């Protein structure tokens with residue numbers, strides 16, 4: 713098996729499906745099924761979920777809200793997404809634990825690194841909510857940070873584009889996709905598929921990143937088993 717432990721980052725926006733806002737249950741159910749195939753193959757999976765489908769701190773700041781306050785709202789939004797994904801996974805028999813970087817005793821465990829690793833070793837999927845717990849960060853950075861902390865082999869960013877392009881493919885139809893790219897090239901070319909703090913953490917800790925289309929059923933297991941899917945950054 714190529715990977716023993718994977719950190720899967722799911723963007724909030726991809727949970728929207730075709731909706732303009734919020735959560736598309738069909739999409740969440742598809743993700744849960746795809747995650748199950750990877751768990752059933754004996755691979756450990758931890759997940760960080762974004763919140764962009766509900767609330768983004770930066771956008772709220774532009775409308776006049778104080779940034780830190782807005783960012784805490786964004787972190788709470790990620791927990792809502794995590795709970796939706798947790799429900800969908802439990803419905804199909806996956807054992808899960810949700811850990812939040814901001815304490816919410818009635819809802820989930822607090823983030824405790826060693827406990828998270830023990831859950832993973834016993835076959836549970838651990839979902840990390842509330843990002844890093846700090847404003848001015850993103851869930852991409854939370855994904856890199858948690859992946860390093862729990863000694864994952866890779867960060868897989870499952871999103872709605874099928875890899876990293878020479879420019880944002882949603883804005884530039886002439887953009888072409890890389891199969892592989894170095895951390896340095898991501899900086900040099902200013903590619904915005906993940907924020908630079910997240911990229912730097914992975915670079916400094918020699919942790920590869922794969923960006924792939926999570927909306928295509930079966931992609932996650934292919935990737936987990938070592939097939940070439942999406943773009944690898946290393």
Ligand SMILES: Nc1ncnc2c1ncn2[C@@H]1O[C@H](COP(=O)(O)OP(=O)(O)OP(=O)(O)O)[C@@H](O)[C@H]1O
Pocket residue numbers: 722723724725726761762763764765851852870871872873875876877878879880881882883903904905906
């Ligand atoms: N060079 C590039 N290659 C690929 N995608 C790019 C590139 N530049 C910008 N993007 C954009 O990055 C987005 C991927 O980020 P994603 O939607 O997963 O956002 P996020 O900020 O991680 O999550 P959230 O929606 O939770 O805020 C794609 O939708 C794509 O349009």
Ligand SMILES: O=c1ccn([C@@H]2O[C@H](COP(=O)(O)O)[C@@H](O)[C@H]2O)c(=O)[nH]1
Pocket residue numbers: 723724761762763764767768769770782783784785786787789790842843844845846847848849850851852854
């Ligand atoms: O560590 C973190 C993670 C996230 N935030 C805030 O949450 C929203 C949603 O996260 P995305 O990564 O954009 O999906 C983000 O816009 C921040 O406002 C944070 O403050 N700290």
